[in-house]
Amino acid sequence: MNEKTIATIALSDQGFADLQAVLREAAHWVEAASVQGADLAVLPETVNLLHRSAHDAPPEHFALEDWRTETAILREAAAKHRISLVLPLLVRDGASLANRFYLLSRDGSELGFYQKQVPATGERLAGVQPAHNTPLRWEGLTLGGGICIDVYFPNSVFDPQMEAGADLFVIPSMTPAGAFLDSCAVLYGVPFVLAYSPWSRILDRDGKELAAGGFRSETLRASLGSPMQQAKINFDAVSLFADFNGEKILALQRHYGPKVRVRFDQSNCLFFVESRSVDLSIGEIMREFGLISRRDYFAQLDPEMATRSSAKNIL
Template identity: 30%
Template sequence: MDAPKSHAIAVAQGVAVIDDVDQNLATLDGLVASAAEQGADVVVTPELFATGYAPDRAWKHDGAAIRVALAAIARSHGIGLVASSVDTVGPAHHISASFFSPEGEELSRVHKRHLFGGVEQEYMTPAAAYGEPVNWNGTSWGVGICYDVEFPEFARSLSVAGADILLVPTAVPRVEEGIEGLGDAWHYSATQISTLQVPARALENGVVIAYANQCGPGFTGRSCIATPFGHNAVLLSDGPGVSVAQVRTEAIARSRIINSYLFDLGSQS
């Protein structure tokens, strides 16, 4: 019988500058270095950080060259790295996320399935399906991007396929909207994705979710690591930072006994 696994997972958030790839990669390198210094085995970084989040411009940069640079960052710090770039396939541009090993090997690259807003939908092409989990360091990992996690089908699909931990780069715009005269119960804040929606996805699917956001003007920050018990083990503020959570696979397994959603879904279908 295999011994239980433990992983130190980090989320990193920072401020990116649109079109300044060199500066953004330098910022990313500093964040990854901080995660490695804190003992992380793997770190998740924000969506389209290397180019800055501007889908109408990000595709103009060399995504392949950016991925070479990202692999070098993972290798230089000896840490697993999840980072986002544009993957151009023929005429199609995809928002992608790559999972690099500590040796700089690209273990997985997935495309964003659910595009957010008119600009993404105009300039990017959605994936036809969610990515498949990848086995690394004795655990099954799934990767998605930003808006994907806001749909129940994403976490359910990956968990049914065997994923234990989901790694999600994101770039959530700041939104505060309410209905006048109806009180707080009728107010929406985009910070609820981190504080409510991501922990709910983790709970209902028996998975850990590491969700790394951009911060600074126009973004919510609040990167988080949610446990399958429906709580955030890590929740950053709205400024730059890195934080690490210890994840034990035996605790994930126990959560699926307490809340047997996945087993009951399969046994009653």
């Protein structure tokens, strides 16, 4: 069993006079997420543009030249409360612009960044540059990324990161992604975390919502309740296509008893198996019973997919 609690934080794009006001609000909710037991907080896309409505200037005017110094109040709050942070920003990188999220560890150190791979039309016109990315390492997990419209290009954005062993995807966004995101969770067999202020969503590997909410809520618009959503996810788990694996499930359950949890998704023909014991890994379970993940099962049936599939990836 390897459980992590992940939180999303919704932030309004109204009522902020400047960036420091945005960061103070974000810091308040990052602290609240930590108090509630979150290991990682994910903020919505380009938080340094949220005060833009109070000014008459194009987005590029708000790009940060020295993001570390300019976001110190938020970074220091996260480090003080020992919570990791996904911090999405529009930044200047030399002569160009980049839409990125930076991944910060519990002590505030930088673990790397993800840069938007498919900038939208307005971003391209403003000079925002695309980039190809590799997943980031975070507390023993491989964290894949996407930003906003990236989600609609899964073959070029998600496939390479899955082949590099991504255990989950975090997506700061200004688009809701909708049912498309549900299908991605099922297709890739990993959790997806969408930080979208109107309606953030945390999806398990079966595409089902573990948590959802945001400023579409009448309660939140009335300044009641919390803009924070969070869920505990077990990453010691796997999606199995029923063919080949299904005949072994009953024996697996009898062998491990309460050390495993098994769910069957009839409509998608999938079993979801997770370890519920600290001394039993999903890798051990799969080796013991000769199981194969949904992704690898289909890869062996499709020669083209098989050539792209990573031997490391078991999820």
